Amino acid sequence: MHAGSIRSPLTWFVHLSVLFLVVLWTLPTAGLFISSVRDKDQIVASGWWTALSTSTQNAIYRAPAPDKQVEENGEFVISGNVFEGGKGNVTAFGASSQQPAAYEAGATAELKDGQKLTVLENGDFRITSATAMEGTRGQRIFYTAAVPPRFTLDNYRTVLSAEGIGASFLNSLTVAIPSTIIPILVAAFAAYALAWMQFPGRSLILAVIVGLLVVPLQMSLIPLLKMYNEVGAFFGISSKGYFGIWLAHMGFGLPLAIYLLRNYIAGLPREIMESARVDGASDFTIFTKIVLPLSYPALASFAIFQFLWTWNDLLVAMVFLGTGNDELVLTGRLVNLLGSRGGKWEILTASAFITIIVPLLVFFTLQRYLVRGLLAGSVKGG
Template identity: 55%
Template sequence: MRGRAVDLAVALFVLICTLPVVGLFVTSFRDKDQIAASGWWTAFSPVEETRAFRLPDRGEETGVLLGATLTGSVLAGDGRVTGFGITPRAPVAFAPGEVARFSGGGTVTVSADGAFSVSDRSGHAGGRRIYYGARLSPRLTLGNYVTVLGAEGLGRSFLNSAAVAIPSTVIPAVIACFAAYALAWMRFPGRALLVSAVVVLMAVPLQMALIPLLTLYNSAGQAFGFEAKSYVGLWLAHTGFGLPLAIFILRNAMSALPGAMIEAARMDGAGDFVIFSRVVLPLTLPALAGFAVFQFIWTWNDLLVALVFLGPQDDTLVLTGRLLNLLGSHGGDWQLLAAGAFVSIAAPLCVFFALQRYLVRGLLAGVSR
């Protein structure tokens, strides 16, 4: 009974976490107007919308326009008119086929397929607006992804994000491996204090330390003559923020290894470096992979640290910054936001699926000790 309850709770948690991703994915293929009219869960069913249409000017000879259709310019050929009206207060007061009379003279009728007829012998009906309710078929399109992928500079920003994320993952992972081994299996004064410091540093907010870190880096740059805005500074920043978590995870994994195995290696004449490289490191690869997944996703999706250390220049702008600029230039185009989100998570998803079998094993390493 308890196991079934746990399975049900896990399934519910997975569903809650998955639904927003599914909604974002469906939204990325939807039309802008339908996104504004209904939720993503209605993407595969007809949508009811109310719209306005400006009547063309009156014909010069007969005063009657016949056969012009709303379908060509408004309904895009995939909808049906469910009602129409001549005031915004009653946009569907008339059924399709009925005749509506304007207060200043003239009549209009709209059929279900969108064709309308205007009779304007008074000279006042032309140019007025009519309102109509439309039942539109679902519209899914790849145009959102075409717009996002075709944005100027997107390829360069993708490479910039890779140039940030890959070194920012490898550098702290390498340093943390050595530090974790020392804290797990080497005896020296102050080891317990260092372990406590690592745990405390995990709680330091990034926003609190970012500006002092940038000031320190700029001062060092002036002293040693290197650029203030560079990838090196960004790598060092991400390394500093990622090291506490990396050391914590790897130390737990290394501490969980059997002590008899380490002692047997020492009795065979192996030194610390040999034990680390040939015994400990291969057994802690799952924990290392687990940290690498989290660090890569964090650095790939980062915008704040990248803007602080690289700036908003076009040649150094990361992918998240490029997509933000794209949304800024297009206003409230939420379909571009959804498509851009899935473009930006393509690389993290590849890393996650490649290393997912190590992820849970790495995060649980050392828990039983």
């Protein structure tokens, strides 16, 4: 066996580490998708890894109100099925929260006013009374059931049919696309100047940019908004609008963009720049004709990160756009769908997958540049 064909322990370690990271990220995503197509009751009862197995659920069903009763052979009857069109096997049931599993399936429970409740294994129930039943609310039926796997698209239908979801989708695109393109254009010019142009204070500017990488967004957001309001009042610009959020995202994205692009551009062959200058090319011509075409990997790498951040952003959008019905971005709309107390949290998984559709398209379109751009931007310098 050739010595070069034997892989070193370090190579195996790298491969296993990559495999571990892939599994670490893939499993939660798979679990999120499986949960998004499960029945909401099963999401509550069991984890996504049990999606293909029968689950045991404790549930409550409210029977129809007494105005739905019918008379059969001298008895007043209310009937139905606790599964409401689904399938399952009832193992026990009860008529009160203190004893939710007091009776086995098929048994008859004695209720108030001489009423009787029978729940069969297939979920069929029957409430009977010798006299007409009174009241405005139906009897609660507590039951324990073994329910087979159920998959549905109801969670997606709830999200996609929600009022205003289309407008919020367009709002997110209106925020994310310019907030990605503008920082790239500005950062590319700045990165070229810091990499190849000689001027006083260049090193100091680069040091400040590196320092800005660690400034938290939450700490600088309020001062930025105050300054923007003062400038906007001077020029007659509204504090709420897309222009403000574009500027905010540009400001927060520029330090990383300039640092990444500067390192990449500084590593381009010096001979190309010198040959272009000998031929009489200006800095602008060198930048547009040589540097930009060679910098696609780094530009695409930053575009992925910037788009993911701006697309999923909620805080900056709420501050600079507001929380009105017409200004909500997609993330804000989905938060509102969940309710103030998270009462519809079962649609959370479906909402998550809907929000990642566009970022996934961007990522898979530009991913071939990602690794090249990151590696080159992190190891090259000038």
